[in-house]
Amino acid sequence: xxxxxxxxxxxxxxxxxxxxxxxxxxxxxxxxxxxxxxxxxxxxxxxxxxxxxxxxxxxxxxxxxxxxxxxxxxxxxxxxxxxxxxxxxxxxxxxxxxxxxxxxxxxxxxxxxxxxxxxxxx
Numbered sequence: 001x002x003x004x005x006x007x008x009x010x011x012x013x014x015x016x017x018x019x020x021x022x023x024x025x026x027x028x029x030x031x032x033x034x035x036x037x038x039x040x041x042x043x044x045x046x047x048x049x050x051x052x053x054x055x056x057x058x059x060x061x062x063x064x065x066x067x068x069x070x071x072x073x074x075x076x077x078x079x080x081x082x083x084x085x086x087x088x089x090x091x092x093x094x095x096x097x098x099x100x101x102x103x104x105x106x107x108x109x110x111x112x113x114x115x116x117x118x119x120x121x122x
Contacts, residue, residue: 007048009055010038014064019071020078023106027071032103034113035064039086040095055090063089075100075116083120095121 014035019027039055048054067081079098086096099117 004042004044006040006042007054008038008040009057009060010036011057011060011064012036014061016064016068018068020068020073020075020102021071021106022073026106031105033068034101034103035068035082036097036099037064037082037086038097039090039093041090041092042094043092055093059089060086075102075114076118079116079118083118087120087122095119 014037016033016035017030018033019030020033021027021031037060039060041055043053063085064082067078067085072078072081079100082098083096086098087093097117097119099115101113101115103113105112105114
């Protein structure tokens with residue numbers, strides 16, 4: 001008997017200009033963000049031959065766009081919202097990981113980026 005396969009759909013290094021952050025200048029100037037999303041799922045079909053058998057990565061991207069368009073104070077809020085929306089939309093997804101990188105955090109004399117990641121498993 002062939003075991004039920006586990007598939008992973010991943011969107012990597014998705015770039016956005018958005019206005020998340022605690023500080024007023026972040027809401028005005030914005031920042032560059034990089035998002036990575038990974039969704040693990042099972043399918044009951046022995047052979048995946050159509051989009052209905054899998055996860056539509058275009059829809060994953062639409063979820064990311066929707067969340068990124070609404071400014072919030074914390075990066076943790078953004079990754080939580082993206083992960084939760086994916087789990088709500090796709091019952092077959094059992095594990096979702098979202099990382100969000102703020103490429104230029106407003107920290108004096110800081111050279112690097114800030115990253116927040118969430119992993120939700122049902």
